Amino acid sequence: MTIENAADIRILGVGKTFGQGENAVRAIGDATLDMQRGDFISLLGPSGCGKTTLLRIIAGLERPSEGEIIVRNRSVWENGKRSAAATRPISMMFQEARLFPWFTVAENVALPLRLRGVSKAEREERAHVLCETVGLKGFENVRPSALSGGMRQRASLARALITEPQVLLLDEPFGALDAMTRDTLNMELMSVCAKANVTTILVTHSITEAAFLSDRVVVLAARPARITEVVEMPFERPRTLDLQRNAEFQDMLLRLRASLTGDH
Amino acid sequence: MGTDRLIRVALPVATVALFLIAWTVYVRTAEVSAFILPTPFQIVLAFIELVSDAAVWRHAMVTVIEAVSGFLIAVFLGITLGMAMARVQMLEWAFKPFIVCLQLIPKIALAPLFILWFGFGLESKIVIAAALSFFPVFSNALVAFRSVEPGDRDVFVMLQANPVQRFTMLDLPTALPVVLAGMEVAVVMSMIGAIVGEFIGGNEGLGYLAVAMLQELQVPGLFAVIVLLTLIGLTLYTLIAQLRGWLTPWHASVAGKSREA
Numbered sequence: 001m002t003i004e005n006a007a008d009i010r011i012l013g014v015g016k017t018f019g020q021g022e023n024a025v026r027a028i029g030d031a032t033l034d035m036q037r038g039d040f041i042s043l044l045g046p047s048g049c050g051k052t053t054l055l056r057i058i059a060g061l062e063r064p065s066e067g068e069i070i071v072r073n074r075s076v077w078e079n080g081k082r083s084a085a086a087t088r089p090i091s092m093m094f095q096e097a098r099l100f101p102w103f104t105v106a107e108n109v110a111l112p113l114r115l116r117g118v119s120k121a122e123r124e125e126r127a128h129v130l131c132e133t134v135g136l137k138g139f140e141n142v143r144p145s146a147l148s149g150g151m152r153q154r155a156s157l158a159r160a161l162i163t164e165p166q167v168l169l170l171d172e173p174f175g176a177l178d179a180m181t182r183d184t185l186n187m188e189l190m191s192v193c194a195k196a197n198v199t200t201i202l203v204t205h206s207i208t209e210a211a212f213l214s215d216r217v218v219v220l221a222a223r224p225a226r227i228t229e230v231v232e233m234p235f236e237r238p239r240t241l242d243l244q245r246n247a248e249f250q251d252m253l254l255r256l257r258a259s260l261t262g263d264h
Numbered sequence: 265m266g267t268d269r270l271i272r273v274a275l276p277v278a279t280v281a282l283f284l285i286a287w288t289v290y291v292r293t294a295e296v297s298a299f300i301l302p303t304p305f306q307i308v309l310a311f312i313e314l315v316s317d318a319a320v321w322r323h324a325m326v327t328v329i330e331a332v333s334g335f336l337i338a339v340f341l342g343i344t345l346g347m348a349m350a351r352v353q354m355l356e357w358a359f360k361p362f363i364v365c366l367q368l369i370p371k372i373a374l375a376p377l378f379i380l381w382f383g384f385g386l387e388s389k390i391v392i393a394a395a396l397s398f399f400p401v402f403s404n405a406l407v408a409f410r411s412v413e414p415g416d417r418d419v420f421v422m423l424q425a426n427p428v429q430r431f432t433m434l435d436l437p438t439a440l441p442v443v444l445a446g447m448e449v450a451v452v453m454s455m456i457g458a459i460v461g462e463f464i465g466g467n468e469g470l471g472y473l474a475v476a477m478l479q480e481l482q483v484p485g486l487f488a489v490i491v492l493l494t495l496i497g498l499t500l501y502t503l504i505a506q507l508r509g510w511l512t513p514w515h516a517s518v519a520g521k522s523r524e525a
Contacts (some may be wrong), residue, residue, distance in 0.1 A: 059422060060421075061418055061421060061422070082421075084424055088423070088424065088426070090422070091422070092418075092422045094415060094418065094419070097431040098413060098415055098416060098419045100416070100417075100433075100434070100437070101514040101515070102512070102514050111423065111433070112423045114433075115420075115423050115424065115425045115426075115429055115433075116424075143514055145514070
């Protein structure tokens with residue numbers, strides 16, 4: 001992993017208030033965080049604590065009320081407008097797979113390239129390769145409705161990776177899947193992220209998932225979301241599922257749990 | 265091919281056969297005059313006679329041209345206005361109550377007025393057909409173009425799609441199944457509009473022919489015209505349904521059909 005001095009992603013005093021006047025709801029307090037290139041961090045917090053809102057602000061899908069997001073030295077929000085240049089290296093995966101039923105699996109995976117004007121032959125080839133990488137070989141030409149939930153998220157992951165992103169934002173992408181599928185996909189996600197050296201932010205409410213995948217876990221308190229603690233995960237990479245049985249890892253889970261609940 | 269499928273074909277055929285037999289038996293035993301109700305067999309003979317007449321096909325063409333022209337105008341206006349109002353909230357606030365009020369007018373009652381304004385030729389019938397078939401397309405288009413999910417929009421925002429790409433690859437395919445369902449209703453309405461227009465004025469079209477048959481008391485002929493109109497309506501409806509299968513093969517309404525077949 002290359003370590004650079006300049007932070008890859010900077011979250012500078014970001015706050016978000018929904019509504020105005022008496023009805024105003026403060027969703028995010030004052031979040032500040034620096035991430036290095038290749039970092040894998042998790043935003044861990046209780047449901048409805050505003051972690052998804054923070055991720056959407058980083059993605060440029062939601063406008064911050066104050067503060068700034070810098071991705072690779074470019075501000076995501078310039079004069080209140082989403083900057084295309086700053087957000088171009090960002091890919092995002094959502095809670096739902098968000099595949100389009102009018103496209104086949106391969107066409108869904110290749111969609112980002114199509115929107116960027118890449119030739120049909122090239123995007124078909126790259127989609128084919130990625131489908132194989134995520135374990136969808138043989139399903140390229142079926143429609144998404146024929147896939148299981150896990151396979152849909154695999155296709156969604158392939159779509160997020162096909163642009164070779166430098167930043168990957170994950171909004172609980174495997175939250176709706178069964179535990180076994182979730183473990184498998186998390187393992188694959190980890191190896192893909194390590195290989196491509198992407199900077200990753202994962203939103204999750206699973207302590208185990210956060211601890212297992214991340215270099216650092218950012219613990220958030222609810223309403224408004226505030227960063228209460230940033231905890232280093234000192235476990236060596238590459239990690240295997242065996243790590244989850246490790247005593248040190250178990251201690252870490254307890255420590256994170258205490259951090260999550262301790263603030264109340 | 266299981267017995268289930270055989271039964272599924274045989275049952276509706278049996279129902280129709282039973283209906284036709286009952287009809288024939290009733291006409292024969294009750295000695296109903298052929299001026300009131302001919303037997304199905306007499307209607308078949310009249311139908312064969314009708315379709316062997318070249319002049320009848322000219323009438324049929326007129327009706328089809330009126331209905332299809334009116335339908336196409338309604339589709340164009342309905343989709344354009346529905347889409348615009350789905351996009352621009354102000355437009356909906358400004359125009360939707362007005363359009364709904366117009367819809368509440370029994371439009372058939374406007375037919376004589378349209379004849380007065382647009383004459384006895386094709387134009388007035390096209391206008392009536394368009395007026396009748398506009399609303400199903402419009403209201404479906406309004407709902408359809410509004411039903412794009414915010415989460416799907418987010419995907420296109422993240423992928424930095426331009427407005428044209430967003431329209432052709434997201435808005436349009438999302439809206440199409442619902443718009444086409446509206447078009448299926450509209451095409452039937454356009455036939456009704458054309459026929460009503462022909463009843464009221466003019467000397468062309470199958471609606472006119474039906475009135476002429478009635479005046480000559482050619483009741484089997486009148487029935488034959490109705491059969492021909494039904495077949496034309498069925499053809500137009502089937503075309504739109506086919507179009508739906510062809511344009512939106514992914515949609516549940518279409519996928520379900522192919523699973524059954």
